[in-house]
Amino acid sequence: MKTTPLGENTEVPYYPEQGTQVSDDAVYSLLPEGLNSEDARVLFVHAHPDDESTSTGATMGHLAAAGAQVSLLTATRGEMGEVIPEDLKHLEAWHPGTTDRGVGLGRVREQELTEALEVLGVKHHEYLGQGSAHVEGAPELYRDSGMAWGADGRATANPDAADDCLTKLSAEAQAQAVAQHIRTLEPQVVVTYDNGGGYGHPDHVRTHEVVVRAFELLGADAPALLWGLEGDFDAQDARVQAVIRGDHSRKREAMRAHVTQVIIISDDIFEFSNRVPQKISATETYRLLAGKG
Template sequence: MDRLDQPHRLLLVHAHPDDESIGTALTMARYADAGAQVVLLTATRGELGEVIPPALAHLTPDELGEHRTGELAAAMEALGVEDHRFLTRPDGSGYRDSGMVWLEPGRAAAGEDVDPRALTAADPEEVAERIAEVVREVRPQVVVTYEPGGGYGHPDHVRVAEATARALVLAAGGGRDGRDGGVVPWQVAKVYEVVQPAGELRAALRRLAATGAPGAADPGGPLPSVAVPDEEVTTVVDGTEQVPAKIAALRAHATQVELDLDAEVPAMRLSNGVPQPLGTREHFRLVHGVAAGPLDADGRETDLFAGVATS
Protein backbone atom coordinates (compact mmCIF):
# COMPACT_ATOMS: atom_id res chain seq x y z
CA MET A 1 0.00 0.00 0.00
CA ASP A 2 1.34 3.43 -0.94
CA ARG A 3 1.97 5.96 1.76
CA LEU A 4 -1.19 7.96 2.33
CA ASP A 5 -1.31 11.67 1.71
CA GLN A 6 -1.66 13.52 4.98
CA PRO A 7 -3.77 14.16 6.84
CA HIS A 8 -5.82 10.96 7.03
CA ARG A 9 -7.23 10.44 10.52
CA LEU A 10 -8.73 7.20 11.78
CA LEU A 11 -10.43 6.85 15.19
CA LEU A 12 -11.21 3.41 16.61
CA VAL A 13 -13.44 3.12 19.68
CA HIS A 14 -13.12 -0.08 21.72
CA ALA A 15 -14.28 -1.24 25.15
CA HIS A 16 -11.29 -2.95 26.78
CA PRO A 17 -7.59 -3.49 26.24
CA ASP A 18 -7.19 -6.42 23.79
CA ASP A 19 -10.39 -5.72 21.82
CA GLU A 20 -8.45 -3.53 19.40
CA SER A 21 -5.85 -6.23 18.72
CA ILE A 22 -8.38 -9.02 18.33
CA GLY A 23 -10.64 -7.21 15.89
CA THR A 24 -8.73 -4.41 14.19
CA ALA A 25 -4.97 -4.90 14.66
CA LEU A 26 -4.27 -5.47 10.97
CA THR A 27 -6.17 -2.34 10.03
CA MET A 28 -4.51 -0.22 12.68
CA ALA A 29 -1.03 -1.38 11.71
CA ARG A 30 -1.69 -1.00 7.99
CA TYR A 31 -2.80 2.62 8.27
CA ALA A 32 -0.11 3.47 10.82
CA ASP A 33 2.44 2.01 8.39
CA ALA A 34 0.96 4.16 5.63
CA GLY A 35 1.35 7.37 7.61
CA ALA A 36 -2.23 7.97 8.72
CA GLN A 37 -2.99 9.34 12.16
CA VAL A 38 -4.44 6.32 13.98
CA VAL A 39 -6.12 7.07 17.31
CA LEU A 40 -7.40 4.40 19.68
CA LEU A 41 -9.98 5.30 22.32
CA THR A 42 -10.52 2.59 24.95
CA ALA A 43 -13.53 2.92 27.24
CA THR A 44 -12.29 0.94 30.28
CA ARG A 45 -9.15 -0.72 31.59
CA GLY A 46 -10.73 -4.18 31.61
CA GLU A 47 -10.60 -4.64 35.38
CA LEU A 48 -13.01 -7.60 35.32
CA GLY A 49 -11.50 -9.56 32.45
CA GLU A 50 -11.14 -13.31 32.93
CA VAL A 51 -7.42 -13.96 33.41
CA ILE A 52 -6.01 -16.93 31.49
CA PRO A 53 -2.49 -17.47 32.97
CA PRO A 54 -2.73 -19.11 36.42
CA ALA A 55 0.33 -17.12 37.52
CA LEU A 56 -1.68 -13.90 37.21
CA ALA A 57 -4.96 -15.16 38.65
CA HIS A 58 -4.16 -13.47 41.98
CA LEU A 59 -4.49 -9.95 40.54
CA THR A 60 -7.26 -7.86 42.08
CA PRO A 61 -9.52 -5.95 39.66
CA ASP A 62 -7.58 -2.72 40.18
CA GLU A 63 -4.27 -4.54 39.75
CA LEU A 64 -5.57 -6.25 36.64
CA GLY A 65 -6.63 -2.90 35.21
CA GLU A 66 -3.12 -1.55 35.68
CA HIS A 67 -1.61 -4.71 34.22
CA ARG A 68 -3.85 -4.58 31.18
CA THR A 69 -2.97 -0.92 30.70
CA GLY A 70 0.64 -2.02 30.37
CA GLU A 71 -0.34 -4.78 27.97
CA LEU A 72 -2.17 -2.26 25.83
CA ALA A 73 0.84 0.05 25.71
CA ALA A 74 2.99 -2.85 24.48
CA ALA A 75 0.38 -3.79 21.88
CA MET A 76 0.23 -0.21 20.58
CA GLU A 77 4.00 -0.18 20.23
CA ALA A 78 3.78 -3.39 18.20
CA LEU A 79 1.15 -1.87 15.92
CA GLY A 80 2.95 1.45 15.51
CA VAL A 81 0.07 3.42 17.03
CA GLU A 82 1.29 6.43 18.98
CA ASP A 83 -2.00 8.07 19.99
CA HIS A 84 -3.93 6.02 22.51
CA ARG A 85 -6.24 7.38 25.18
CA PHE A 86 -8.73 6.09 27.73
CA LEU A 87 -12.25 7.46 27.92
CA THR A 88 -12.74 9.55 31.07
CA ARG A 89 -15.64 10.93 33.04
CA PRO A 90 -16.17 14.69 33.35
CA ASP A 91 -14.25 14.58 36.66
CA GLY A 92 -11.25 12.93 35.01
CA SER A 93 -11.75 9.46 36.51
CA GLY A 94 -12.07 6.39 34.33
CA TYR A 95 -15.04 4.17 33.54
CA ARG A 96 -14.82 0.71 35.03
CA ASP A 97 -15.26 -2.64 33.29
CA SER A 98 -18.89 -3.76 33.67
CA GLY A 99 -18.10 -7.48 33.66
CA MET A 100 -20.01 -10.24 31.88
CA VAL A 101 -21.08 -13.86 32.02
CA TRP A 102 -20.87 -16.47 29.26
CA LEU A 103 -24.30 -17.68 28.13
CA GLU A 104 -22.73 -20.11 25.67
CA PRO A 105 -19.49 -20.23 23.66
CA GLY A 106 -19.20 -16.98 21.75
CA ARG A 107 -22.14 -15.23 23.43
CA ALA A 108 -21.85 -13.08 26.54
CA ALA A 109 -24.30 -11.03 28.59
CA ALA A 110 -24.36 -8.71 31.58
CA GLY A 111 -23.80 -10.15 35.03
CA GLU A 112 -26.08 -9.57 37.99
CA ASP A 113 -23.89 -7.18 40.01
CA VAL A 114 -22.64 -4.07 38.24
CA ASP A 115 -20.31 -1.64 39.96
CA PRO A 116 -21.77 1.90 40.07
CA ARG A 117 -18.51 3.09 38.50
CA ALA A 118 -19.00 0.76 35.54
CA LEU A 119 -19.41 1.97 31.98
CA THR A 120 -22.90 0.52 31.70
CA ALA A 121 -23.96 2.17 34.97
CA ALA A 122 -23.08 5.64 33.67
CA ASP A 123 -25.55 8.00 32.02
CA PRO A 124 -25.49 6.96 28.32
CA GLU A 125 -25.66 10.59 27.22
CA GLU A 126 -22.64 11.42 29.36
CA VAL A 127 -20.65 8.59 27.79
CA ALA A 128 -21.66 9.73 24.31
CA GLU A 129 -20.66 13.32 25.01
CA ARG A 130 -17.25 12.22 26.30
CA ILE A 131 -16.66 10.29 23.08
CA ALA A 132 -17.93 13.29 21.09
CA GLU A 133 -15.29 15.47 22.73
CA VAL A 134 -12.59 13.14 21.41
CA VAL A 135 -14.17 13.18 17.95
CA ARG A 136 -14.16 16.98 17.90
CA GLU A 137 -10.53 17.05 19.00
CA VAL A 138 -9.20 14.36 16.66
CA ARG A 139 -11.43 15.34 13.71
CA PRO A 140 -11.30 11.88 12.11
CA GLN A 141 -12.62 11.32 8.62
CA VAL A 142 -13.21 7.65 9.49
CA VAL A 143 -14.50 6.04 12.70
CA VAL A 144 -14.53 2.31 13.46
CA THR A 145 -16.41 0.59 16.29
CA TYR A 146 -18.61 -2.45 17.01
CA GLU A 147 -21.86 -3.50 15.38
CA PRO A 148 -24.94 -3.06 17.62
CA GLY A 149 -24.54 -6.48 19.26
CA GLY A 150 -21.06 -5.62 20.43
CA GLY A 151 -19.41 -8.48 18.59
CA TYR A 152 -20.47 -11.17 21.03
CA GLY A 153 -22.81 -9.48 23.48
CA HIS A 154 -20.45 -8.05 26.10
CA PRO A 155 -22.41 -5.21 27.73
CA ASP A 156 -19.49 -2.80 27.48
CA HIS A 157 -19.16 -3.50 23.75
CA VAL A 158 -22.87 -2.87 23.27
CA ARG A 159 -22.65 0.38 25.25
CA VAL A 160 -19.65 1.54 23.20
CA ALA A 161 -21.50 0.82 19.96
CA GLU A 162 -24.54 2.78 21.14
CA ALA A 163 -22.54 5.63 22.64
CA THR A 164 -20.32 6.04 19.60
CA ALA A 165 -23.31 6.27 17.28
CA ARG A 166 -24.83 8.95 19.50
CA ALA A 167 -21.47 10.71 19.88
CA LEU A 168 -21.14 11.19 16.15
CA VAL A 169 -24.51 12.95 16.10
CA LEU A 170 -23.45 15.18 18.98
CA ALA A 171 -20.08 15.94 17.42
CA ALA A 172 -21.65 16.91 14.11
CA GLY A 173 -24.33 19.22 15.39
CA GLY A 174 -23.73 19.98 19.03
CA GLY A 175 -21.80 23.21 18.91
CA ARG A 176 -21.41 26.79 17.77
CA ASP A 177 -18.81 28.09 15.35
CA GLY A 178 -16.09 28.33 17.98
CA ARG A 179 -15.47 32.08 17.65
CA ASP A 180 -16.94 32.76 21.09
CA GLY A 181 -15.32 29.81 22.81
CA GLY A 182 -18.05 27.38 21.79
CA VAL A 183 -17.59 23.87 20.44
CA VAL A 184 -16.61 23.45 16.80
CA PRO A 185 -18.69 20.66 15.23
CA TRP A 186 -17.11 17.83 13.24
CA GLN A 187 -18.83 15.63 10.68
CA VAL A 188 -17.27 12.21 10.17
CA ALA A 189 -17.23 11.15 6.52
CA LYS A 190 -17.38 7.36 6.98
CA VAL A 191 -18.36 5.10 9.88
CA TYR A 192 -17.63 1.38 9.93
CA GLU A 193 -18.70 -1.50 12.13
CA VAL A 194 -16.37 -4.44 12.71
CA VAL A 195 -18.02 -7.57 11.29
CA GLN A 196 -17.18 -10.98 9.89
CA PRO A 197 -18.86 -12.57 6.86
CA ALA A 198 -20.82 -15.52 8.22
CA GLY A 199 -20.04 -17.75 5.25
CA GLU A 200 -16.30 -17.25 5.53
CA LEU A 201 -16.43 -17.66 9.30
CA ARG A 202 -18.28 -20.98 9.06
CA ALA A 203 -15.77 -22.19 6.48
CA ALA A 204 -12.91 -21.29 8.82
CA LEU A 205 -14.65 -23.03 11.72
CA ARG A 206 -15.05 -26.15 9.58
CA ARG A 207 -11.32 -26.13 8.88
CA LEU A 208 -10.59 -25.79 12.59
CA ALA A 209 -13.00 -28.57 13.54
CA ALA A 210 -11.50 -30.85 10.88
CA THR A 211 -8.09 -30.54 12.53
CA GLY A 212 -9.50 -31.76 15.84
CA ALA A 213 -8.56 -28.53 17.60
CA PRO A 214 -9.60 -28.79 21.28
CA GLY A 215 -12.72 -26.77 22.03
CA ALA A 216 -13.48 -26.02 18.39
CA ALA A 217 -16.93 -24.56 17.88
CA ASP A 218 -19.64 -26.39 15.95
CA PRO A 219 -19.40 -24.96 12.41
CA GLY A 220 -23.16 -25.29 12.04
CA GLY A 221 -24.02 -23.82 15.41
CA PRO A 222 -25.13 -20.27 16.30
CA LEU A 223 -22.71 -17.47 15.48
CA PRO A 224 -22.01 -14.33 17.51
CA SER A 225 -23.45 -11.02 16.40
CA VAL A 226 -20.19 -10.01 14.71
CA ALA A 227 -21.04 -12.55 11.99
CA VAL A 228 -23.32 -11.01 9.38
CA PRO A 229 -24.60 -12.20 6.00
CA ASP A 230 -21.74 -12.07 3.53
CA GLU A 231 -23.54 -9.54 1.35
CA GLU A 232 -23.61 -7.03 4.25
CA VAL A 233 -19.82 -6.84 4.33
CA THR A 234 -18.93 -3.71 2.39
CA THR A 235 -15.23 -3.41 3.05
CA VAL A 236 -12.20 -5.68 3.39
CA VAL A 237 -8.78 -4.54 4.57
CA ASP A 238 -5.92 -6.81 3.51
CA GLY A 239 -3.35 -6.90 6.30
CA THR A 240 -1.12 -9.70 5.06
CA GLU A 241 2.01 -7.61 5.59
CA GLN A 242 0.83 -6.64 9.07
CA VAL A 243 0.25 -10.18 10.41
CA PRO A 244 3.52 -10.18 12.40
CA ALA A 245 2.47 -6.92 14.08
CA LYS A 246 -0.92 -8.39 14.98
CA ILE A 247 0.67 -11.49 16.46
CA ALA A 248 2.99 -9.32 18.53
CA ALA A 249 0.05 -7.25 19.74
CA LEU A 250 -1.95 -10.35 20.69
CA ARG A 251 1.05 -11.74 22.55
CA ALA A 252 1.20 -8.50 24.53
CA HIS A 253 -2.33 -9.20 25.81
CA ALA A 254 -1.22 -12.36 27.61
CA THR A 255 -3.86 -12.12 30.34
CA GLN A 256 -6.65 -12.37 27.78
CA VAL A 257 -5.38 -14.21 24.70
CA GLU A 258 -3.61 -17.48 23.97
CA LEU A 259 -2.14 -18.24 20.54
CA ASP A 260 -1.97 -21.57 18.71
CA LEU A 261 0.40 -20.51 15.95
CA ASP A 262 1.86 -23.96 15.29
CA ALA A 263 -1.54 -25.56 14.78
CA GLU A 264 -2.64 -26.74 11.33
CA VAL A 265 -5.02 -23.76 11.32
CA PRO A 266 -3.41 -20.93 13.36
CA ALA A 267 -5.84 -19.64 15.95
CA MET A 268 -6.26 -17.57 19.10
CA ARG A 269 -8.23 -18.46 22.21
CA LEU A 270 -9.94 -16.21 24.71
CA SER A 271 -10.91 -17.18 28.25
CA ASN A 272 -13.69 -19.49 27.03
CA GLY A 273 -11.06 -21.69 25.34
CA VAL A 274 -12.78 -21.68 21.94
CA PRO A 275 -10.23 -21.31 19.11
CA GLN A 276 -10.82 -18.52 16.63
CA PRO A 277 -9.01 -18.60 13.27
CA LEU A 278 -6.34 -16.00 12.60
CA GLY A 279 -6.75 -14.53 9.15
CA THR A 280 -4.95 -11.95 7.03
CA ARG A 281 -7.97 -9.72 6.39
CA GLU A 282 -10.38 -7.70 8.52
CA HIS A 283 -13.96 -7.00 7.50
CA PHE A 284 -16.25 -4.04 7.99
CA ARG A 285 -19.77 -2.81 7.29
CA LEU A 286 -20.10 0.79 6.14
CA VAL A 287 -23.01 2.37 8.04
CA HIS A 288 -22.41 6.02 7.20
CA GLY A 289 -20.85 7.49 4.11
CA VAL A 290 -20.44 6.35 0.52
CA ALA A 291 -18.49 3.29 -0.58
CA ALA A 292 -15.80 3.97 -3.15
CA GLY A 293 -13.14 2.19 -5.17
CA PRO A 294 -10.84 0.45 -5.55
CA LEU A 295 -13.03 -2.62 -5.15
CA ASP A 296 -12.08 -6.28 -4.89
CA ALA A 297 -13.47 -9.13 -6.99
CA ASP A 298 -16.54 -9.30 -4.72
CA GLY A 299 -17.28 -5.59 -5.15
CA ARG A 300 -16.07 -4.64 -1.67
CA GLU A 301 -14.03 -1.59 -0.77
CA THR A 302 -10.38 -2.20 0.00
CA ASP A 303 -9.57 1.15 1.63
CA LEU A 304 -11.43 2.76 4.54
CA PHE A 305 -10.45 6.19 3.24
CA ALA A 306 -11.60 5.59 -0.33
CA GLY A 307 -13.52 8.64 -1.58
CA VAL A 308 -12.68 10.71 1.50
CA ALA A 309 -11.45 14.25 1.01
CA THR A 310 -8.62 15.21 3.37
CA SER A 311 -8.92 18.37 5.43
Protein backbone atom coordinates (compact mmCIF):
# COMPACT_ATOMS: atom_id res chain seq x y z
CA MET A 1 0.00 0.00 0.00
CA LYS A 2 1.06 3.55 -0.64
CA THR A 3 4.39 4.99 -1.72
CA THR A 4 5.50 8.61 -2.01
CA PRO A 5 4.81 11.00 0.88
CA LEU A 6 2.06 13.60 0.73
CA GLY A 7 3.00 16.95 -0.71
CA GLU A 8 2.27 20.20 1.10
CA ASN A 9 -0.66 21.00 -1.19
CA THR A 10 -2.22 17.53 -1.13
CA GLU A 11 -5.66 17.01 0.33
CA VAL A 12 -6.27 14.27 2.91
CA PRO A 13 -6.00 10.88 1.14
CA TYR A 14 -9.38 9.63 -0.01
CA TYR A 15 -10.64 6.10 0.55
CA PRO A 16 -14.18 4.89 -0.27
CA GLU A 17 -16.04 3.69 2.82
CA GLN A 18 -17.14 0.10 2.55
CA GLY A 19 -20.70 -1.13 2.78
CA THR A 20 -22.48 2.16 3.34
CA GLN A 21 -25.12 1.91 0.59
CA VAL A 22 -27.10 -1.04 -0.68
CA SER A 23 -29.16 -1.23 -3.86
CA ASP A 24 -32.82 -2.24 -3.56
CA ASP A 25 -32.19 -5.18 -5.88
CA ALA A 26 -28.88 -6.29 -4.36
CA VAL A 27 -28.06 -9.97 -3.95
CA TYR A 28 -26.47 -11.40 -0.83
CA SER A 29 -24.14 -14.02 -2.23
CA LEU A 30 -21.20 -14.15 -4.62
CA LEU A 31 -22.05 -17.69 -5.67
CA PRO A 32 -24.04 -18.80 -8.71
CA GLU A 33 -27.62 -19.71 -7.94
CA GLY A 34 -27.91 -23.27 -6.66
CA LEU A 35 -24.24 -23.68 -5.71
CA ASN A 36 -23.71 -24.65 -2.07
CA SER A 37 -20.85 -23.09 -0.14
CA GLU A 38 -19.33 -26.51 0.53
CA ASP A 39 -19.00 -27.10 -3.22
CA ALA A 40 -17.80 -23.59 -4.09
CA ARG A 41 -14.32 -22.62 -5.26
CA VAL A 42 -13.72 -18.87 -5.08
CA LEU A 43 -10.52 -17.16 -6.26
CA PHE A 44 -9.66 -13.66 -5.04
CA VAL A 45 -7.07 -11.69 -7.04
CA HIS A 46 -5.37 -8.79 -5.25
CA ALA A 47 -2.44 -6.49 -5.91
CA HIS A 48 -0.49 -6.47 -2.63
CA PRO A 49 -0.32 -8.24 0.71
CA ASP A 50 -2.86 -6.58 3.09
CA ASP A 51 -5.36 -5.81 0.28
CA GLU A 52 -7.04 -9.17 0.79
CA SER A 53 -7.65 -8.43 4.48
CA THR A 54 -8.46 -4.72 4.43
CA SER A 55 -10.69 -4.93 1.34
CA THR A 56 -12.25 -8.40 1.31
CA GLY A 57 -11.30 -10.00 4.62
CA ALA A 58 -14.87 -10.22 5.93
CA THR A 59 -15.99 -11.95 2.74
CA MET A 60 -13.05 -14.36 2.59
CA GLY A 61 -13.43 -15.32 6.24
CA HIS A 62 -17.18 -15.77 5.81
CA LEU A 63 -16.82 -18.00 2.75
CA ALA A 64 -14.06 -20.12 4.30
CA ALA A 65 -16.09 -20.61 7.49
CA ALA A 66 -19.07 -21.70 5.35
CA GLY A 67 -16.96 -24.45 3.79
CA ALA A 68 -15.97 -22.87 0.48
CA GLN A 69 -12.51 -23.44 -0.98
CA VAL A 70 -11.11 -19.92 -0.97
CA SER A 71 -7.90 -19.16 -2.88
CA LEU A 72 -5.85 -16.00 -3.28
CA LEU A 73 -3.59 -14.81 -6.09
CA THR A 74 -1.42 -11.80 -5.15
CA ALA A 75 0.25 -9.81 -7.92
CA THR A 76 3.16 -8.26 -5.98
CA ARG A 77 4.82 -8.45 -2.60
CA GLY A 78 4.23 -4.82 -1.70
CA GLU A 79 7.87 -3.80 -1.93
CA MET A 80 7.05 -0.08 -2.16
CA GLY A 81 4.91 0.10 0.96
CA GLU A 82 5.53 2.55 3.75
CA VAL A 83 6.47 0.93 7.05
CA ILE A 84 4.77 1.82 10.33
CA PRO A 85 6.99 0.27 13.08
CA GLU A 86 10.07 2.39 13.69
CA ASP A 87 12.31 -0.65 14.12
CA LEU A 88 11.43 -1.79 10.59
CA LYS A 89 11.62 1.58 8.82
CA HIS A 90 14.98 0.62 7.37
CA LEU A 91 13.14 -1.80 5.08
CA GLU A 92 11.44 0.98 3.11
CA ALA A 93 12.62 1.05 -0.49
CA TRP A 94 13.62 4.74 -0.29
CA HIS A 95 15.19 4.59 3.19
CA PRO A 96 18.79 5.91 3.24
CA GLY A 97 21.12 2.95 2.99
CA THR A 98 18.51 0.59 1.54
CA THR A 99 19.80 -0.86 -1.71
CA ASP A 100 17.47 -3.81 -2.32
CA ARG A 101 14.53 -1.75 -3.72
CA GLY A 102 12.20 -3.15 -1.10
CA VAL A 103 13.05 -6.85 -1.44
CA GLY A 104 13.53 -7.18 2.32
CA LEU A 105 10.21 -5.52 2.98
CA GLY A 106 8.58 -7.85 0.46
CA ARG A 107 9.86 -10.86 2.41
CA VAL A 108 8.41 -9.49 5.64
CA ARG A 109 5.10 -8.82 3.95
CA GLU A 110 5.05 -12.36 2.57
CA GLN A 111 5.17 -13.63 6.15
CA GLU A 112 2.49 -11.17 7.24
CA LEU A 113 0.27 -12.43 4.44
CA THR A 114 0.83 -16.04 5.47
CA GLU A 115 -0.34 -15.20 8.99
CA ALA A 116 -3.35 -13.24 7.74
CA LEU A 117 -4.48 -16.09 5.48
CA GLU A 118 -4.29 -18.51 8.39
CA VAL A 119 -6.69 -16.27 10.30
CA LEU A 120 -9.02 -16.04 7.30
CA GLY A 121 -9.00 -19.78 6.72
CA VAL A 122 -7.51 -19.48 3.22
CA LYS A 123 -5.37 -22.50 2.44
CA HIS A 124 -4.25 -21.92 -1.14
CA HIS A 125 -2.17 -18.92 -2.21
CA GLU A 126 0.13 -18.05 -5.10
CA TYR A 127 1.96 -14.96 -6.31
CA LEU A 128 1.64 -13.87 -9.92
CA GLY A 129 4.60 -15.36 -11.79
CA GLN A 130 4.81 -18.40 -9.53
CA GLY A 131 3.39 -21.93 -9.77
CA SER A 132 0.40 -22.22 -12.06
CA ALA A 133 0.31 -18.40 -12.34
CA HIS A 134 3.43 -18.38 -14.53
CA VAL A 135 3.71 -18.59 -18.29
CA GLU A 136 6.88 -19.21 -20.26
CA GLY A 137 8.81 -16.06 -21.09
CA ALA A 138 7.06 -13.92 -18.48
CA PRO A 139 8.63 -12.67 -15.23
CA GLU A 140 8.55 -14.81 -12.10
CA LEU A 141 8.18 -11.73 -9.90
CA TYR A 142 6.29 -8.49 -10.35
CA ARG A 143 7.43 -5.59 -8.20
CA ASP A 144 5.00 -3.24 -6.49
CA SER A 145 4.54 -0.15 -8.69
CA GLY A 146 4.01 2.20 -5.78
CA MET A 147 1.82 5.26 -6.15
CA ALA A 148 1.63 8.95 -5.35
CA TRP A 149 -1.12 11.08 -3.87
CA GLY A 150 -2.49 13.73 -6.21
CA ALA A 151 -3.36 17.24 -5.12
CA ASP A 152 -7.01 16.15 -4.91
CA GLY A 153 -6.19 13.42 -2.41
CA ARG A 154 -6.66 10.66 -4.98
CA ALA A 155 -4.16 7.96 -5.82
CA THR A 156 -2.09 8.48 -8.95
CA ALA A 157 0.88 6.88 -10.72
CA ASN A 158 4.27 6.76 -9.06
CA PRO A 159 6.67 8.84 -11.21
CA ASP A 160 9.57 6.70 -9.99
CA ALA A 161 8.02 3.28 -10.64
CA ALA A 162 10.66 0.62 -11.36
CA ASP A 163 10.96 -0.90 -14.82
CA ASP A 164 10.16 -4.38 -13.44
CA CYS A 165 6.99 -3.33 -11.62
CA LEU A 166 3.50 -4.63 -12.34
CA THR A 167 2.30 -1.61 -14.31
CA LYS A 168 5.42 -1.33 -16.48
CA LEU A 169 5.37 -4.93 -17.70
CA SER A 170 3.12 -6.68 -20.21
CA ALA A 171 -0.53 -6.77 -19.17
CA GLU A 172 -1.15 -9.43 -21.81
CA ALA A 173 1.42 -11.79 -20.31
CA GLN A 174 -0.06 -11.16 -16.88
CA ALA A 175 -3.54 -11.95 -18.19
CA GLN A 176 -2.27 -15.18 -19.76
CA ALA A 177 -0.79 -16.18 -16.40
CA VAL A 178 -4.04 -15.42 -14.57
CA ALA A 179 -6.00 -17.38 -17.19
CA GLN A 180 -3.70 -20.37 -16.74
CA HIS A 181 -4.09 -20.13 -12.95
CA ILE A 182 -7.87 -20.13 -13.33
CA ARG A 183 -7.72 -23.17 -15.62
CA THR A 184 -5.72 -24.98 -12.94
CA LEU A 185 -7.91 -24.09 -9.96
CA GLU A 186 -11.24 -24.19 -11.80
CA PRO A 187 -13.04 -21.69 -9.55
CA GLN A 188 -16.70 -21.01 -10.23
CA VAL A 189 -16.25 -17.44 -8.97
CA VAL A 190 -13.42 -14.90 -9.24
CA VAL A 191 -13.26 -11.68 -7.22
CA THR A 192 -10.99 -8.70 -7.92
CA TYR A 193 -11.29 -4.89 -8.03
CA ASP A 194 -13.76 -2.84 -10.00
CA ASN A 195 -12.33 -0.68 -12.78
CA GLY A 196 -11.49 2.16 -10.39
CA GLY A 197 -9.29 -0.08 -8.27
CA GLY A 198 -10.99 0.89 -5.02
CA TYR A 199 -9.16 4.08 -4.15
CA GLY A 200 -7.29 4.08 -7.46
CA HIS A 201 -3.90 2.53 -6.75
CA PRO A 202 -2.32 1.86 -10.19
CA ASP A 203 -1.63 -1.77 -9.25
CA HIS A 204 -5.29 -2.25 -8.30
CA VAL A 205 -6.39 -0.83 -11.64
CA ARG A 206 -3.91 -3.03 -13.51
CA THR A 207 -5.07 -6.10 -11.58
CA HIS A 208 -8.66 -5.37 -12.60
CA GLU A 209 -7.65 -4.99 -16.26
CA VAL A 210 -5.63 -8.21 -16.21
CA VAL A 211 -8.39 -10.31 -14.65
CA VAL A 212 -11.00 -8.96 -17.09
CA ARG A 213 -8.65 -9.77 -19.97
CA ALA A 214 -8.04 -13.26 -18.54
CA PHE A 215 -11.80 -13.88 -18.72
CA GLU A 216 -11.75 -12.82 -22.37
CA LEU A 217 -8.92 -15.25 -23.06
CA LEU A 218 -10.81 -18.06 -21.34
CA GLY A 219 -13.97 -17.42 -23.34
CA ALA A 220 -16.51 -20.19 -22.83
CA ASP A 221 -14.21 -21.79 -20.24
CA ALA A 222 -14.34 -18.74 -17.94
CA PRO A 223 -15.79 -19.13 -14.43
CA ALA A 224 -19.49 -18.48 -13.99
CA LEU A 225 -19.11 -15.13 -12.24
CA LEU A 226 -16.57 -12.32 -11.96
CA TRP A 227 -17.11 -9.72 -9.23
CA GLY A 228 -15.34 -6.38 -8.74
CA LEU A 229 -14.92 -4.88 -5.28
CA GLU A 230 -17.06 -1.75 -5.23
CA GLY A 231 -15.42 1.62 -4.64
CA ASP A 232 -17.67 4.68 -4.51
CA PHE A 233 -21.35 3.77 -4.62
CA ASP A 234 -23.14 5.02 -7.73
CA ALA A 235 -26.93 4.90 -7.66
CA GLN A 236 -26.91 4.94 -11.49
CA ASP A 237 -24.79 1.80 -11.71
CA ALA A 238 -27.05 -0.80 -13.33
CA ARG A 239 -24.75 -3.75 -12.66
CA VAL A 240 -25.81 -6.31 -10.07
CA GLN A 241 -24.56 -5.41 -6.60
CA ALA A 242 -23.64 -8.18 -4.17
CA VAL A 243 -23.61 -7.40 -0.46
CA ILE A 244 -21.67 -9.65 1.90
CA ARG A 245 -22.18 -9.18 5.61
CA GLY A 246 -19.18 -11.15 6.68
CA ASP A 247 -16.90 -11.95 9.57
CA HIS A 248 -15.84 -8.78 11.38
CA SER A 249 -13.52 -10.42 13.90
CA ARG A 250 -11.67 -12.50 11.32
CA LYS A 251 -11.20 -9.45 9.14
CA ARG A 252 -9.86 -7.36 12.01
CA GLU A 253 -7.44 -10.03 13.19
CA ALA A 254 -6.23 -10.73 9.66
CA MET A 255 -5.57 -7.01 9.25
CA ARG A 256 -3.67 -7.05 12.54
CA ALA A 257 -1.21 -9.55 11.01
CA HIS A 258 -0.06 -6.87 8.53
CA VAL A 259 2.06 -5.12 11.13
CA THR A 260 4.13 -3.08 8.69
CA GLN A 261 1.06 -1.59 7.01
CA VAL A 262 -1.89 -1.46 9.41
CA ILE A 263 -2.61 -0.06 12.85
CA ILE A 264 -5.69 -1.42 14.62
CA ILE A 265 -6.93 1.55 16.64
CA SER A 266 -10.01 -0.14 18.10
CA ASP A 267 -12.44 -2.94 17.29
CA ASP A 268 -13.92 -0.79 14.52
CA ILE A 269 -11.19 1.65 13.39
CA PHE A 270 -7.85 1.18 11.65
CA GLU A 271 -5.24 3.38 10.01
CA PHE A 272 -2.56 2.99 7.38
CA SER A 273 0.77 4.80 7.75
CA ASN A 274 -0.82 8.12 6.71
CA ARG A 275 -2.96 7.93 9.88
CA VAL A 276 -6.28 8.52 8.14
CA PRO A 277 -8.93 6.76 10.31
CA GLN A 278 -11.03 4.20 8.46
CA LYS A 279 -13.84 1.92 9.54
CA ILE A 280 -13.28 -1.81 9.79
CA SER A 281 -16.43 -2.85 8.00
CA ALA A 282 -17.91 -6.35 8.06
CA THR A 283 -20.09 -5.35 5.09
CA GLU A 284 -18.32 -5.51 1.73
CA THR A 285 -20.00 -4.81 -1.60
CA TYR A 286 -19.23 -5.92 -5.14
CA ARG A 287 -20.41 -5.26 -8.69
CA LEU A 288 -20.86 -7.98 -11.31
CA LEU A 289 -18.22 -7.70 -14.05
CA ALA A 290 -19.02 -10.86 -15.99
CA GLY A 291 -21.60 -13.64 -15.87
CA LYS A 292 -25.19 -13.57 -14.71
CA GLY A 293 -25.78 -12.95 -11.02
